[in-house]
Amino acid sequence: MKMTFRWFGANSDPVSLQQIRQIPGMTGVMGFLDYKEAGEVWTREEIGAYVKEIQNAGLECEVIESVNVHEDIKMGLPTRDRYIQNYITTIRNLAEFGVKVIVYNFMPVFDWLRTDLHRMNPADGSYSMYYDERELQGVDPLELVRNTINNANGFSLPGWEPNRLAELEETLNRYKNIAADDLRANYKYFLDAVIPVCEECGIVMACHSDDPAWNIFGLPRIAHSAEDFEKIVQLHDSPSNAICICTGSLGSDPKNDLPAIIRHFGKMNRVGCAHVRNIKHFNEREFCETAHLSSEGDIDMYEVMKAIYETCPDIYIRPDHGRMVWGEEGRPGYGLYDRAMGACYLSGIWESLQKG
Numbered sequence: 001m002k003m004t005f006r007w008f009g010a011n012s013d014p015v016s017l018q019q020i021r022q023i024p025g026m027t028g029v030m031g032f033l034d035y036k037e038a039g040e041v042w043t044r045e046e047i048g049a050y051v052k053e054i055q056n057a058g059l060e061c062e063v064i065e066s067v068n069v070h071e072d073i074k075m076g077l078p079t080r081d082r083y084i085q086n087y088i089t090t091i092r093n094l095a096e097f098g099v100k101v102i103v104y105n106f107m108p109v110f111d112w113l114r115t116d117l118h119r120m121n122p123a124d125g126s127y128s129m130y131y132d133e134r135e136l137q138g139v140d141p142l143e144l145v146r147n148t149i150n151n152a153n154g155f156s157l158p159g160w161e162p163n164r165l166a167e168l169e170e171t172l173n174r175y176k177n178i179a180a181d182d183l184r185a186n187y188k189y190f191l192d193a194v195i196p197v198c199e200e201c202g203i204v205m206a207c208h209s210d211d212p213a214w215n216i217f218g219l220p221r222i223a224h225s226a227e228d229f230e231k232i233v234q235l236h237d238s239p240s241n242a243i244c245i246c247t248g249s250l251g252s253d254p255k256n257d258l259p260a261i262i263r264h265f266g267k268m269n270r271v272g273c274a275h276v277r278n279i280k281h282f283n284e285r286e287f288c289e290t291a292h293l294s295s296e297g298d299i300d301m302y303e304v305m306k307a308i309y310e311t312c313p314d315i316y317i318r319p320d321h322g323r324m325v326w327g328e329e330g331r332p333g334y335g336l337y338d339r340a341m342g343a344c345y346l347s348g349i350w351e352s353l354q355k356g
């Protein structure tokens with residue numbers, strides 16, 4: 001297992017590489033070129049400079065998150081071939097600089113969705129992200145996006161970059177004619193093109209689960225259960241076609257048995273990496289993000305880490321969204337303190353598994 005930390009780059013992440021380096025047990029970052037739009041080629045020069053900056057800080061950059069998939073690929077438009085070719089060039093360029101895993105998602109339009117980015121926890125005064133399906137009743141998706149961007153403390157959020165959302169209305173209309181099976185067919189077309197290249201250059205593609213783990217705004221979503229992931233890994237059968245286990249997003253549906261899912265795909269060698277975070281439900285579709293400890297939320301972190309330890313011990317892990325504590329202000333979900341505590345806690349579980 002290699003413990004890593006998400007880093008958005010020096011220009012847009014208030015957390016510095018030096019701070020990340022000082023978290024005990026940290027080996028590297030899950031990196032991102034924050035200025036690239038979906039569909040663009042990540043050039044050798046750009047990647048080279050970025051990786052060098054990380055290595056100079058004493059960290060590795062073996063995982064990239066995310067190389068976003070252009071909407072035309074998901075919608076299966078004729079223009080997709082151009083974007084797929086760009087994706088392939090990016091894969092080759094990343095491999096050249098030592099990247100081993102690319103995390104991405106195939107969610108239509110929206111990446112993760114919350115109804116509140118900054119909800120105070122009355123028990124201790126910390127802040128965290130919150131989701132309440134009831135708050136979505138009668139809300140127009142465009143309005144929700146506008147609110148989310150306006151409430152992000154001046155940061156763009158992954159999947160919510162304002163430029164990606166410019167043509168939102170048209171895209172939402174187009175999806176009215178795309179059913180889950182159509183989306184899967186478009187997904188297969190993409191995988192059939194990129195996975196052979198990944199095999200050739202030693203890259204694993206790790207698909208992130210839908211967040212939350214159900215359909216929103218009537219859009220088709222195909223990555224939020226064991227059955228969904230079974231179909232995904234079969235779309236193109238290769239160890240390079242893998243999944244990213246994100247406990248907070250998959251776990252938003254309590255029917256998802258996280259340790260069982262990890263074990264199943266771990267034994268198949270199809271877990272590319274894991275995001276580990278905890279959430280607490282108040283209702284079936286109402287939850288908040290909590291500290292990582294098992295006792296703080298609904299997810300049993302010991303069982304999650306044990307399943308990883310026993311079936312896919314060589315993966316990259318990172319603490320995912322944390323709370324805002326100790327007065328920290330920053331990108332919602334991606335503050336330094338709570339994620340650093342989460343990383344140490346997960347490393348502690350790991351040590352006990354190794355020694356036990």
Ligand code: CS2
Nearest residue numbers: 066103104105111112158208
């Ligand atoms: C993140 C995602 O919020 C999360 O759980 O891990 O934004 C993730 O980076 C993307 O979905 C991957 O493409």
Ligand code: MN
Nearest residue numbers: 246249275320
């Ligand atoms: Mn995640």
